[in-house]
Amino acid sequence: MSKRTWQELPKGAVSYKSSMDYKTGDWGVEAPKIDHSKCTKCMLCHFYCPEGAILVREDGYTEPDLDYCKGCGICAKECPVKCIEMVRK
Ligand code: SF4
Ligand code: SF4
Structure with missing residues (x-):
């Protein structure tokens, strides 16, 4: 059996950032x-967000x-200054 690179795996087999193919924002309650x-x-x-769902704005925030x-x-x-609060949607 030949080995495949991760790029050749079918969708769903790669977990990191795989949600970028699907809008998953409705899954969570917070x-x-x-x-x-x-x-x-x-x-x-x-860097820590496993979904790549934290964007960096032009102003650096x-x-x-x-x-x-x-x-x-x-x-x-992971926020070192604890300025992120999880709130209910
Ligand atoms: S809660 Fe934070 S770390 Fe988790 S998916 Fe949302 S943005 Fe990413
Ligand atoms: S201080 Fe917290 S919210 Fe600001 S960039 Fe760092 S981890 Fe993100």
């Missing part, structure tokens, strides 16, 4: 709310993409 007055623009939330955010809360847990 969404992150960022207090930009406390944000240091470290971008850790962007981050913003959740609610079309794809599943509400897992990892970004809020």
